[in-house]
Amino acid sequence: QVQLVESGGGLVQAGGSLRLSCAASGRTFSSSGMGWFRQAPGKEREFVATINWNGRSTVYGDSVKGRFTISRDNAKNTVYLQMNSLKYEDTAVYYCAGTRPLVTSTLLSDYPYWGQGTQVTVSS
Numbered sequence: 001q002v003q004l005v006e007s008g009g010g011l012v013q014a015g016g017s018l019r020l021s022c023a024a025s026g027r028t029f030s031s032s033g034m035g036w037f038r039q040a041p042g043k044e045r046e047f048v049a050t051i052n053w054n055g056r057s058t059v060y061g062d063s064v065k066g067r068f069t070i071s072r073d074n075a076k077n078t079v080y081l082q083m084n085s086l087k088y089e090d091t092a093v094y095y096c097a098g099t100r101p102l103v104t105s106t107l108l109s110d111y112p113y114w115g116q117g118t119q120v121t122v123s124s
Helices: none
Strands: 002-005 012-013 018-025 032-039 046-051 058-060 066-075 077-083 094-102 118-123
Touching: 002 032, 002 094, 018 032, 018 094, 032 066, 032 077, 046 066, 046 077, 058 066
Parallel strands: 012 118
Antiparallel strands: 002 018, 018 077, 032 046, 032 094, 046 058, 066 077, 094 118
């Protein structure tokens, strides 16, 4: 079983930056792909970024490429999302998600483990 707890959300002006953290518990964290997803009011949950088990492979959603960076520290059982040049349309609840060992995916259905979410609000 994997438990995920996000932190670092908040209110920021457009053009600003935030760094989200996701602390994970569970034996399989260091061998599992991790992802970030987000859900804005009235919209479906969408893929933001994913990172493979050793941090050497990352994939980003088109809307965040060049602005967001996903990283992980397996010694700390933590995955991060650095968000720069934030836009109003980045406003959403951001969710950390974990998949199974050696799996990396952009699909929601491949992630059985989810955090409770953290709100990010970007003011225009």
